[in-house]
Amino acid sequence: MKIINEPQDLIGLALKNLLTSLINENEFKKNINKWKRVIIVEIKGLYPVTIVFNNGEISIEYDERPKYHLKIIITLGAFIGIAEGNVGLISAFLKGQIKAKKIYRIFTILKFQNILFTALKKAMA
Amino acid sequence: MLDVKERNVFKSIEKEKVLNELVKIFGKNNVSDKSHDLYPYSYDMTESPRHMPDFVVLPETVSEIVQLVKFCNSHEIPIVPYVSGNNVGGLTIPQHGGIMCDMGKRMKKIIKVHESNMYAILEPGVTFGQLKKVLDENYPNLKYGYAYAPPYASVVANVLLTGLTNLSCSYGGMADWINGLEVILNSGDIVRTGSCFISKEFKDDNWFVRYPIPDLTGLFVGWQGMTGIVTKCAVQLWPKKEFNTALLAIVYGSETCAELIREFGRTECCEDVSAVNLEVAKMGYGITKPKKLEKEPDYALFVSISGNTKELFDAKINYVTKVFEKIKERTKNKKLLLTNFITFAKILGKEFSQFYDLPGVLTPLYDWNGLTWVGSYANPDNLGPLMDKCYKLFKEYDIGPILYMKSMKSSHYCIFRPIVRYQKYKEEEKVKELQKKFLEVMLEYDCVPYKAPIWMTEKVKERCDPNWVKLLEKIKDTMDPNKIFNPGRWGL
Ligand SMILES: Cc1cc2nc3c(=O)[nH]c(=O)nc-3n(C[C@H](O)[C@H](O)[C@H](O)COP(=O)(O)OP(=O)(O)OC[C@H]3O[C@@H](n4cnc5c(N)ncnc54)[C@H](O)[C@@H]3O)c2cc1C
Numbered sequence: 001m002k003i004i005n006e007p008q009d010l011i012g013l014a015l016k017n018l019l020t021s022l023i024n025e026n027e028f029k030k031n032i033n034k035w036k037r038v039i040i041v042e043i044k045g046l047y048p049v050t051i052v053f054n055n056g057e058i059s060i061e062y063d064e065r066p067k068y069h070l071k072i073i074i075t076l077g078a079f080i081g082i083a084e085g086n087v088g089l090i091s092a093f094l095k096g097q098i099k100a101k102k103i104y105r106i107f108t109i110l111k112f113q114n115i116l117f118t119a120l121k122k123a124m125a
Numbered sequence: 126m127l128d129v130k131e132r133n134v135f136k137s138i139e140k141e142k143v144l145n146e147l148v149k150i151f152g153k154n155n156v157s158d159k160s161h162d163l164y165p166y167s168y169d170m171t172e173s174p175r176h177m178p179d180f181v182v183l184p185e186t187v188s189e190i191v192q193l194v195k196f197c198n199s200h201e202i203p204i205v206p207y208v209s210g211n212n213v214g215g216l217t218i219p220q221h222g223g224i225m226c227d228m229g230k231r232m233k234k235i236i237k238v239h240e241s242n243m244y245a246i247l248e249p250g251v252t253f254g255q256l257k258k259v260l261d262e263n264y265p266n267l268k269y270g271y272a273y274a275p276p277y278a279s280v281v282a283n284v285l286l287t288g289l290t291n292l293s294c295s296y297g298g299m300a301d302w303i304n305g306l307e308v309i310l311n312s313g314d315i316v317r318t319g320s321c322f323i324s325k326e327f328k329d330d331n332w333f334v335r336y337p338i339p340d341l342t343g344l345f346v347g348w349q350g351m352t353g354i355v356t357k358c359a360v361q362l363w364p365k366k367e368f369n370t371a372l373l374a375i376v377y378g379s380e381t382c383a384e385l386i387r388e389f390g391r392t393e394c395c396e397d398v399s400a401v402n403l404e405v406a407k408m409g410y411g412i413t414k415p416k417k418l419e420k421e422p423d424y425a426l427f428v429s430i431s432g433n434t435k436e437l438f439d440a441k442i443n444y445v446t447k448v449f450e451k452i453k454e455r456t457k458n459k460k461l462l463l464t465n466f467i468t469f470a471k472i473l474g475k476e477f478s479q480f481y482d483l484p485g486v487l488t489p490l491y492d493w494n495g496l497t498w499v500g501s502y503a504n505p506d507n508l509g510p511l512m513d514k515c516y517k518l519f520k521e522y523d524i525g526p527i528l529y530m531k532s533m534k535s536s537h538y539c540i541f542r543p544i545v546r547y548q549k550y551k552e553e554e555k556v557k558e559l560q561k562k563f564l565e566v567m568l569e570y571d572c573v574p575y576k577a578p579i580w581m582t583e584k585v586k587e588r589c590d591p592n593w594v595k596l597l598e599k600i601k602d603t604m605d606p607n608k609i610f611n612p613g614r615w616g617l
Contacts, residue, residue, distance in 0.1 A: 008412075008416065008418060010406055013407065017472075017474040045461075046375070046421075046422065046462070047420035062418055063420065076464050077464065079472075080465055080468045080472075083468050083471070083472055084465070123471050
């Protein structure tokens with residue numbers, strides 16, 4: 001279980017920092033051990049970053065890959081609000097603060113959301 | 126007039142006798158002429174030329190310094206006032222040798238905190254970290270402003286250099302916060318400036334204001350220790366507010382960043398408005414030469430806000446947000462973002478809290494063994510082109526760029542400071558050249574250098590009002606005819 005590259009952009013570095021904090025957590029390990037997904041995260045107004053989960057190895061790349069399983073576009077306000085515990089995922093979706101492409105991959109969303117929420121909570125502790 | 130460049134420090138007295146005299150004044154444990162003790166005073170983190178002192182003394186009392194000054198004045202021996210040497214301008218390197226008067230070890234008393242009048246009387250060795258601790262623990266309703274300077278740097282030295290802090294958007298440069306000084310003149314006379322002059326005896330409860338008498342304090346501010354040795358300084362403190370936060374603006378474009386700095390400053394709602402280029406945040410991750418990628422923003426702008434009541438606090442945040450939205454709308458810059466800095470910093474990583482929890486050691490500034498800058502007070506209208514031109518110079522010289530900007534006193538003026546981290550000795554020549562280029566650009570835009578090393582003051586003197594220089598020389602001649610106080614600064 002490891003992050004195999006060194007991101008060069010700021011959001012990538014922040015995501016690396018968030019995910020690194022989970023690296024020794026059993027639930028995280030279990031979640032991603034046999035998981036192969038390409039997920040794009042874009043903070044609206046900034047730029048997209050690609051996270052590749054590849055059976056326990058994670059890479060974080062600047063910009064977006066053309067082929068992905070899920071793309072999440074989130075406003076900075078919602079991202080910060082989730083970290084602060086003031087914004088819930090569903091309400092953010094309903095208010096259009098989070099948009100997802102390929103939303104039919106509901107399990108991918110749920111799993112990724114769980115990872116991100118746990119990491120954000122940890123960062124705020 | 127004596128030409129200091131050719132002076133022989135010990136022309137009227139042998140070095141041995143000087144040592145004996147110093148031991149008599151300070152005691153043998155507080156004097157040294159050993160090269161291993163002197164060496165640390167011979168250089169700093171900048172590219173400034175090195176020079177060894179002949180002695181170091183560690184005073185504890187005002188009367189010791191009086192004796193030192195009288196002795197040195199009669200033998201024309203240079204004295205360099207020193208606390209921790211963190212001025213980033215080579216200002217304490219003894220260009221002409223002589224005696225380092227190191228007040229950082231034994232003159233560290235906070236003589237008084239006057240709670241109702243909101244000032245503190247400090248000895249020169251009091252550090253930012255020390256003052257914060259004493260205030261937090263004993264005077265929770267009062268605060269002082271803190272610089273990005275290390276916590277072990279001197280408050281008084283930075284006050285005398287007109288430094289800048291995280292309260293400077295509200296209250297201006299640190300020299301504006303002086304209520305009064307106690308200074309030892311070349312004759313050994315002790316003089317007090319500000320309202321404390323009203324009594325013949327030293328009283329610690331009469332330092333509440335600097336004016337309306339002739340402002341003699343100015344004779345010691347910005348002079349880099351060339352006119353006398355300050356032994357006490359009364360600094361204004363400020364009421365601590367109950368509600369505090371920090372915002373972060375993420376900005377594309379230098380002109381927009383400059384406008385935000387100016388306009389946030391003018392809201393009169395912010396204690397601090399500072400900006401850096403994006404690469405600085407990456408340096409926080411230990412990346413030595415970070416590159417800005419194409420789609421990344423250009424600048425991060427930090428704003429701190431406080432209020433005594435929730436209503437006042439919220440109103441300030443609302444007003445700052447409104448100003449932000451107006452600029453966003455007018456510039457049609459959809460990519461401008463404003464958010465909570467404290468949360469964002471936590472997401473970025475633990476290291477980032479250091480930017481708002483001052484004083485602290487900002488690790489990116491210590492990653493390399495060389496650190497230097499061209500610091501300046503800048504015209505707020507010129508920030509945009511200054512940022513663009515100096516950023517380009519960083520790229521040209523292949524040095525990781527750090528641009529630091531700050532609104533001062535509601536944007537009456539700004540700070541503009543390109544900061545260079547480098548490998549000492551190895552990259553020194555390149556850095557000297559780059560620094561010269563920065564200065565050229567900055568002078569073209571009428572920036573006023575602060576904490577200026579000698580080479581910079583020479584350039585300033587070439588282009589500034591000659592009568593200003595004449596007056597400067599006249600004052601120095603009057604106050605220090607034997608040129609004993611930190612000789613060489615400003616070419617004097
Ligand atoms: C990483 C870093 C970040 C910094 N960030 C900031 C910042 O954000 N804002 C800022 O304002 N500064 C900043 N500084 C600059 C620096 O910290 C200040 O200039 C410093 O506080 C001065 O204190 P010092 O102990 O270093 O003084 P010294 O370097 O020892 O002395 C400074 C000058 O004052 C004179 N002097 C000292 N004591 C006396 C005295 N008793 N009487 C007369 N003259 C005296 C000296 O001769 C010298 O000319 C930074 C420095 C570093 C290294």
